[in-house]
Amino acid sequence: MNQNPKNQASLIWNIADNLFGAFKKYDYQNIILPFVVMKRIDSVLQPEKEAVIQKHTQMVGRVSDDGLDNFLKSAANRQFYNTSPYDFTKLLEDSDNVFTNFQMYLDGFSPNIKEIVQKFGFDENLRKLKSNKILYLILKELDKVDLSPNSVSNHDMGYIYEELIRKFSEQSNETAGEHYTPREVIRLMTRLLLDPDKEKIAGDNKIIEIYDPACGTGGMLTISKEHILHDINPDAKVYLYGQETIPQTYAIAKSDMLIKGDNADNIKGGTGEYTEDSTLSNDLFYDKTFDYILANPPYGQDWKKDRDAVEAEAARGEAGRFPAGTPAVSDGQLLFLQHMVSKMRPKHDGGGRVAVVHNGSPLFTGGAGSGPSEIRRWVLENDYLEAIIALPTNMFYNTGIATYIWVLTNNKPTHRRGKVQLIDASEIYHKLRKNLGDKNKKLEDSDIEQIFSIYADFAETKQSKIFDTTEFGYRSVTVNWTDDDGKKQKDTEQIPLSDDVDDYFKREVLPHLPNATMDRKKDKIGYEIPFNRYFYEYVPPRSLDEIDDDLQAVTKDILQLLNEVTD
Template sequence: MCIKPGAIHGIDPGVVLKSKFGLPFFNTSRWTFASLTADPEGVADNIVDYIARFSPNIRDVFDGFRMNDLIADLQKSERLYLIVKEFAAVDLHPQVVTGHDMGYIFEELIRKFAESNNAQAGDHFTPREVIALMVDLLFANADDELTKPGTVRTIYDPAAGTGGMLSTAYDHLIDMNPSARPVLYGQEINARSYAMCKSDMIIKGQDVDNVYLGDTLVDDGHSGRKFDFLLSNPPFGVEWKTQQKAVTDEHEQRGHAGRFGPGLPRVSDGSLLFLMHLISKMQPVRNGEGGSRLAIVLNGSPLFTGGAGSGESNIRQWIIENDYLDAIVALPTDMFYNTGISTYIWLLDNNKPADRKGKVQLINAAEMYGKMRKSLGSKRKELRAEDIRKIVELYANFDYEPGDTETPSISKVMEGQEFGYQTITVERPLQLSFHVHKESSELILALKALRCVKDLGQILVGHAADAA
C-alpha cells in the first residue's frame, strides 16, 4: 500500500496503518513505477526516495541487496531507466498474479541464481528434492493432525538461507490442507540470503518480522520461543572459532538451562551446535501431548567423530538417552552443489509414537538416485520422485528391509541402547618371547664387550678432564 506524504498529520502513519488496517508493511512515497518512468533524468534519485519510504521492516531487505549501490552502478552504465521501464510494463498486482504464483516465480529466480553461482551455491541453496524428502519425512504419519480444518503450525529454520526449506514446508502443508495456517520463522546470518528469504515470506503473506538477521549461535533471534516443526541444513565442516567465547560461556554458565548443556564439539565443525539449538526449540511434552519433530542435514562428522568422553560423544549420548533420535537416512554422494561428500538426514522427535519409543531406524538410501544429464558444480545425482516415495514408505512402515548380495540392508530398526559404547583402557605386563641360541648369545657377548669399551672410554675422558 502506498500513502502520499502528508495524508496523515500529527502522528506516525506507520502506527495508524498497522493498527487500523493490519498492514504488515507500507510505502509513503508519492512515486509509482509508472511515474518513475515519466522522469528519465531523475530516475536514480527518485527510485532511491521510493525505497527509503518503505516501512523499516522492509527497508532492510533493500539494504541486504545493497540496492543503492546497484542503482548507482546501473545508472552509471545507463541501464537503470531501461530496467525500470521494463518492470513498469509488467502488471504484478495481486489481482493479476496471486501470491501463490508469485511464490513460484520467486523460487524459480532463486533456483536460477543458485545454479549460475554453483561454486558457492551450497552455502545458501539446498537441492529442492532433498528439501522435499525432508519435509515428507517431517510430516509423515501426521495426516490426522495436519489435515484438521484451520490447523495452525509453526515451522522454523535457524539457518534459513534464501528460505527454500521454509517455502517447501509451507507449500507442502497447504497442499495437504488448503485451510491450514503455516506460520514461518527463520534466522539467517548472510544479509543477501536474509533479504531473499524475507522477500519470499512477504510474497507468501507471512509476518515479515518472523525472520531475523543475525548469528544464531551467538544471537538467538527467537529466544524463548518453541516451534512445532523444525528443519535446517546448517553449514557443516565450518569452524565456530569466532563464536567460541559466547558459546562456551553459555555452556559453562547455563548448562542444560541453555542450549549447549550436553557438551561442545571440536571447533572445526559447529553443526552439532545447530542441532542442540534446534532441540532447545522443540515444544515440551505434557501428559503425552505436544512435542515437535525435527529434520536436519548433516555430514558424517557428527555421526562418527569423537570417541567416548568427547564432546561429540556426549552430545550423541544425551540425544539417544533422551530418546530424541528417530531415524537417520543416508543420502547418495554428489547431491549438493559445492560438495560431493556423504550426507545424512537426521530425524528427531521428542514425542514418538508408542511403537517407535526407544528405537532408531537406519535407512540406507545411498543407492537411490538418478544421474543428472548435466552436472551443476559437484551435484551429479538427484533424488527422483520414486526414490523419495520409497524412502518415505520405508520410514512409515518402520520395518527391517534386507538388501541383496550386491547392497547392504536398506532399512534397519535398532534399540537405542545398541548405539552406546565405552572406551576401556586395558593394562597388562609386557610379555616378550626370548630364546637363547648360538647366534644370539654371540651377539649379546659382542654387544656387552662393546658397551664395556664405551664405558671405559667415558671413564678415561673423565679422568683426563679432572687432571686438567
C-alpha cells in the same frame, strides 16, 4: 499464464551482462538480487497502486505516522506499499532523470521494505550504477520480465531467487550451499517431519509453529507450510520463524514472507553483526519452542566466533541449549543439533519433531569421552533419534559428499521407542540430464515416495536396518600386555555395551595375548553410528579358475592380432 521459472531466471541472469566492466563479478548478485526483489514487490503491488496513492494524498498530514501506515496497508491490501507515482514501467518514461526518480520510488516504500533494500547495501551500488549510466539499462531489461503473481507463483519465485543465488555463487566461487538446499530434498524432509503427525495436524483450530535456525532464503519454511495447507490441513494456522546471519539472504526471506502474507517480523537476524545474528551465539527466539524444526546448517564450519557465547551456554548444563557439551571447534553441526532439540515443544505440550541435514562427520567423529561422542550419547540415551536417511551423493550444488537427514523427536510412537532406523537411500534417485555445479542427481516424486514408504514401514529390509539405541554404544577398555621382547604394550578395545566385558576379554583378547590384563579405571563410554558398516555387502573375490580362463582368452586374442600383423 504461468511462466517457466527456469526461463525467467535465465532472463534475469543475462541482465547481469550489463554490469561487466563497471563491477566485479562478486558484486553482481548484490545488485541484481535487490532489483529482482523490488520488481517482484512492484508487480505484487500493481493492482492497488492507484488506491494507495489516493489514500496517501488524502490522509498525509491528517493522521499520525502510525495511523497513516495502517491506512496505506489497508489500501494496498498488504503489509507493505509504495506511495511514489512511479513503478518499473513509468521509470522508463524519463531516461534523463531516471536516477532522481528511482530514488523517489525507493523513498515511497513502506518502512519494512526500506529495511529489506538496505540489507543489500544498495545505496553505494546505486551511485555506481548512476555514474556508469547503467541504471536505465537494468530497469529496461528487468521490465521485460513478468514477475506478477498471475505469471509466477510464490513457489516458482522462490526457485528463481535460489537459482540466481546458485549461479552467482558458482560464478564467484562461493558456496551456494550456504543458501540453498535443493527443493526435492526439502520436500523429502517435510514428509519425514510432518506426515507422521498427520492425525495431530488435521482437524479444526490447529495452530502450527515451524522454525528454521539457519533459514537462508526461507525455502524450508515455506515448503513446509505449503505441505501442511495443500496435503494435510488447509484450515490450519501455520506460523513460520527463522534466523539468518547473511543480510542479503535475510532480506530475500523477509520479502518473501511479506509477499505471502506471513509475519515477516518472525524472520530475525540480518544485521551484519555476526554474533548478534548467529543462532549459536544468540538465540533470537530464546523464549519459544516449536512444533516442527528443520534446517540445513553449515557443514564443517568452525564456531570460533561463537566460542565465548557457546561455552557460557554449555556451562549452564541442562538449563542451556548445549547440555551434552561441545564438539571440536572446527565443526558446529552438533551444536546446531543440540540447539534444535532444545527448541522442540515439550512432550507434555504435544512434543516436537526435528529434521536436519548433516554430512557424515556427526555420525562417528571423536572417540569415547570426546565432545562429539558425548553429544551422540546424550541424543541416543534420551531416545531422541528416530531415523537417519543416507541421501545419494552429488545431490547438492556445492559438494558431492555424502549427506544424511537426521529425524528426531521427544515424543516417539510406541513402536519406535528405544529404536533407531537407518535407511540407505543412496541409490534411490534419477540422473540429471545436465550437471548443475556438483549436482548430477535429483529426487523425483516417486523417489521421495519410495524413501518415505521405507521409513513409514519401519521394517528390516536391504535398505532399512533397525537397532536398539544401545547398539551404538561401546566401552573403551585399556588393555596392557608384554610382547615377546619383554616390552610393555598398551591398546584399547571397543566392547559393545550389550556385551559382558569379562566374557569379551576371554573370547576376543586372551586367545591372542595370553598375558594381557585390563585397566578398568580408564574405561570410557563412547557412541558412534558406523552407518556404512551396517549396509556393507561382502562381494567374494573371483575364483582362480575364472581369472585363469580370462587370461587365456586375452592371450589368445593377443596372439591372433600378432599373427595378423606378421602375415
